[in-house]
Amino acid sequence: MSNKQKYIDSAQKNIKKKLFSRAIKDYQKVVEVDPRDIRSRQRLAELFVKTNQTGEAFEQYEAVAKYFASNGFYLKAIAIYKQMQRLDPSQINIFSRLAELNEKQGLVGNALAELRHLVGYYEKNNMVADAIKTLEKMRDLDSGSINVQVKLAEVYANNERVADGLAEFKDILKQLEGKQDFDKILRLYRIFLPLFPQNIDLQKGLALTLIQVGDSSKGITLLQQLLRNHTCDAEILPILGTTYQDLEDYKNARLTYLHLLKLDSRDLDARESLVQCYLKEKNYPKALAELEDWKEAFLKINRLERLQEFYESLQSMLPGNQQVLQTLDSIYEMTGDGGKRLDMVSGTVTHGEIGSVRANVAEETLSDSLLGDMGSGDDNLDFDVSDLIGDSVGAEIPVAEEGSELELELLDEVEPEEEDEFIELNLTNSPDAEKSNSFEEMSLDFDLDDDDISAPSRDVDADLEEAEFYLQQGLFEEAEKVCISILEQLPDSMEVKTKLEEIRSRRDVQGLQGETSTELQDLAAELLEEGFPEMDIELTDEAGRDQFESFSDSPPKKTENTSRKVFRTDVDEQIAADDMESHYNLGIAYREMGLFSDAVAEFGKAERDPARFVDCQTLKGLCCVDQGDFEKGEEAFLAALAGDDLAEGQKLSLHYELGLLYENWERPLDALDSFQYVADSELFFRDVADRLEQLRKKLGLDDDSDQQKADAKGESLVPKDRISFL
Missing domain, CATH: 1.25.40.10 (Tetratricopeptide repeat domain)
Incomplete structure (x- = not known):
């Protein structure tokens, strides 16, 4: 029998007799004889644990664990390190080794759990750099874990890495928006709004989310307050207008789109929404006027189908209206819908007392407007020719005898050069118009001074609509400024004075002043306060509860006695x-x-x-x-x-x-x-x-x-x- 076996037998006898000190000496001799005897080292470590010699036990366990890990026995190495972790949880390096081994074994959930404990330890001991590095590793290990990203973004923002925190937050929002998980998005805003108090995009995002979850009143309240400091924000206004439309508040929707168009008159999306509001309010003449002014612009961006819908709606509400019928005729010609065109033309002849020749001329004129070269400078030519033809269309044309005066007049009339010259004399913008035509002289015979010519009269109705828009949003100072500006030019306008009194009266009742960004944050927090439960945290590992405490419920720096919690980090x-x-x-x-x-x-x-x-x-x-x-x-x-x-x-x-x-x-x-x-x-x-x-x-x-x-x-x-x- 070899010496090694003798020592093993002796050790086993001493263990049975509970003579652990002697058994330890026996196994120490075994290890000296054969340092690669892993089982004996493990037994020796267990005996050290029984005799409360933790340091010596760690030394032997470490040797066993390293042997298993280096030879690919990751599960056995994990079990050894877990035993060491139980003996002394303060050995923080064990968490790192366990995380590494679990990752190698493919146990990502276990690896994340160990790294989570590390984050808790680093935060508890103000080791910010190590906490961030560990969280980044967790994020890379499990790229789909929103919980880890939330924590990482929060740590970034609280430690002077605001840009990185905001980038992480936006990435999380993108993922949740893709899933349409608006409840979680609202919870995210509760966490991150205090961290980015100056970010208007977050305020708008919160308002939009509130609207999407069906709490439109809260969303509108926040948007109205945002407008107080950002009255010309082209992103706030469309959201506000759409929300009013969804709530069937077409008056406020119309005012919102009018304000938006004042900022950018070429915004055809806003123009289309404005037409919708007019139709909903049954203000059909206004809707038609908007469409007639902008139909060519709609055609240029291929919105023919939308135009057709609008004009067909107007046809049912304004039967026999020639503008509607003529435009619809051209639309049907473009779409090739001969059946509808035929029905409409039949209806036109029935309702209107228009001669066939005149109808054809009108049709041809409109078709040229919609189908021809839009935006050309020859548009006025068609209308001048129509005016020249006048009521003589369809009348009998006299036949001139050769050499007669009538023949000379007709010849003069059809000469191309003469025709062009004659039309030019009738253009109102011609500098020689007053001298060439007495009618033009009469129409321009007003006593206007130079100031009136350079500064056209103010559109009071449009300005009052703007003031009304501000008033409806609770933006009293802006509404007041608009009215005062009108009164500077029109001091006797009773309509404007009445509106100004209404604005001041409502402002005094509500007692509202300009909001600061801090007050806006308070409003956002108030909007989130009701109806959205706190995020509960469930910890599945009792041993790591203390280490994870700071991770799961770390208070924000600027608040006290808060019960806010981050998302439950569920590694399972x-x-x-x-x-x-x-x-x-x-x-x-x-x-x-x-x-x-x-x-x-x-x-x-x-x-x-x-x-x-x-x-x-x-x-x-x-x-x-x-x-x-x-x-x-x-x-x-x-x-x-x-x-x-x-x-x-x-x-x-x-x-x-x-x-x-x-x-x-x-x-x-x-x-x-x-x-x-x-x-x-x-x-x-x-x-x-x-x-x-x-x-x-x-x-x-x-x-x-x-x-x-x-x-x-x-x-x-x-x-x-x-x-x-x-």
Whole structure:
């Protein structure tokens, strides 16, 4: 026998005698003889733990763990490091090693859990750089984890990396918007609005989200306050206008679009929405006027179908209106819808008393306007020709005799050069118009001074609409400024004075002044206060609860007594992507190391694989029994028995384990029933016969002959002091 084996035998004898100090010396000699004997090192470490020599135990465990890790036995290395972690949770480097090993084994969820503990430790000890580095690693390890990104963005923002925090936050928003998860988006705003108090985009985003979740009144309130400091924001106004339309508040929607068009008259989206508002308000002449002025612009951006819808609506509301009919005729010509065109022309002849020639001229003129070169400078030519033709269209044209005066007049009339010259004399913009035409002289004969010519009269109606817009949004100062500006030019306007009094009266009632950005933040916080529950945090690892406390519920720097919490960082979300077999094997390794809680957690993950459900429940039950938690052990065994397609051997094993559990739980009758089930199927299963005999004696049941009779009849046994009715 070698010296190594002698030392091992001696150590085992000393362990049986509980002479641990001597056993330690024996195993130390074994390690000296064979440093590669990993099992002996592990036994030595366990003996050091029994004798409270933690430092020495760590040294041996470290050697064992490194050996397993370097040789690819990651699960065994993880089990060793977990044992070390239990001995001394303050050894922070163990979390890093466990995270690395779990990642190598493909257990991403476990790796994230270890890194999460690290973040909690770093935050607790103000190690900001290390916390950020660890969070970045977590984000890279699980790119789909919004929880990690939330935490990282928050840490960035609180530690002078505002741009990075905002970028992370926007990326999270993009993901959640893609999923249309507006409840989570609102919770995000609750966290991040205080971190970015000057960011107007976040305020607009919050307002839009409130509207999208159906809380339009809160969204409008926030948008109105934003307009106080950003009256010309071209992003706020369309949101506000659309919201008013959704609420069927067409007056405010119309005022909003008018204000938007004042900022950019070429905004055809706003122009289209304005037409919709006019139609909803049944102000059909206004709708038609807008369309007639801008129909060519709509055509240029290929909105012919939308134009057709508008004009068909107007046709039903304004039957016989020639502008509507003529434009519709051209639209149908472009779309090739001959049926509708024919129906409409028939209706036109019926309703209107228009000669065929005149109708054709009008049709041709409109068709040229819509189908020709839009924006050309010859548009006025058609209308001048129409004016020249006048009512003579359709009348009999006189036939001139050769050499007569009439012939000369007609010849002069059809000469191209003469025709052009004649038309030029009728253009109102011609500098010689007054000298060439007495009618033009009369139309321009007004006593206007130079100031009036250079500064055209103010459009009071448009300005009053702008003031009304500001008034409806609660922007009283802006509304007042518009009215005062009008009164500077028109001091006697009673309409403007009345509007100014209304503005000042409503402002005095509400007592509102200009909002600062801080007050805007308060408003946003108030809007989020009701109806959105706090985010609860569930920690599945009791051992890491203290380390994670600062992670899960870190208070903001500028607030006190807050109950705000970040999203629950649930690493179990990653479990579905992890290897179930690895979890199962890791659970076995933990159980062998005596890490029963960790083993139960791993079996709980592995049981998601249906093929391993029964085995995992059985092992969970055994771990619970080892811990003395008989109630949970019973639940696990019964859950296994309820599984589908149980083999007979599995049923017998589970009933036997239940018998042992009840026996240790001081429930002898239940234990007797469980063991009897096993014995009825297989009398020689393990030591079930001996256990039955011991239980019968303990319960004071009948003697062997009576017992045999009872067994033959299939009757259950009862204690002598119990009354049986059988």
